[in-house]
Amino acid sequence: MPSKEQDYKERLVAVVRDLKENIRDDAEAMWLIGSLAARLIDLYRLRTWSQFKAQLTPQAYDQLLRDFEQQGNGYHKEGKAKAAYAIQLLAISTVARTQSAPDVKEGELLLDGMINAMVASYRQAQVAEAAKAH
Numbered sequence: 001m002p003s004k005e006q007d008y009k010e011r012l013v014a015v016v017r018d019l020k021e022n023i024r025d026d027a028e029a030m031w032l033i034g035s036l037a038a039r040l041i042d043l044y045r046l047r048t049w050s051q052f053k054a055q056l057t058p059q060a061y062d063q064l065l066r067d068f069e070q071q072g073n074g075y076h077k078e079g080k081a082k083a084a085y086a087i088q089l090l091a092i093s094t095v096a097r098t099q100s101a102p103d104v105k106e107g108e109l110l111l112d113g114m115i116n117a118m119v120a121s122y123r124q125a126q127v128a129e130a131a132k133a134h
Helices: 004-021 026-043 048-057 058-077 081-096 104-133
Strands: none
Touching: 004 026, 004 081, 026 048, 026 081, 026 104, 048 081, 048 104, 058 081, 081 104
């Protein structure tokens, strides 16, 4: 049976691979990931997902993971697979900050870079929508 660390590494690799191979063609999933991450970043008045994770206190970290689990399970039960996936992806990224293995740190940087790109795309779409409204 794989250790918790090995199981986590396998999940991280799978998520990064899935993002690279599949999600780039799924505008809805990218929007969900970007919008959720942006809302969390905005709560702390920060600019990036990495900054958000770095600002989490141990209590906030634990609460965020509980919230991710509860909300993700709720979305899964409701058949909202893309929303559940977005939460799972952000949870995997959040947990990465607590891992020390060099290969996990590399994966975290790659994943966070992708999340930050989705946040930027989401924010650009919001600006474009606001411009259209005026």
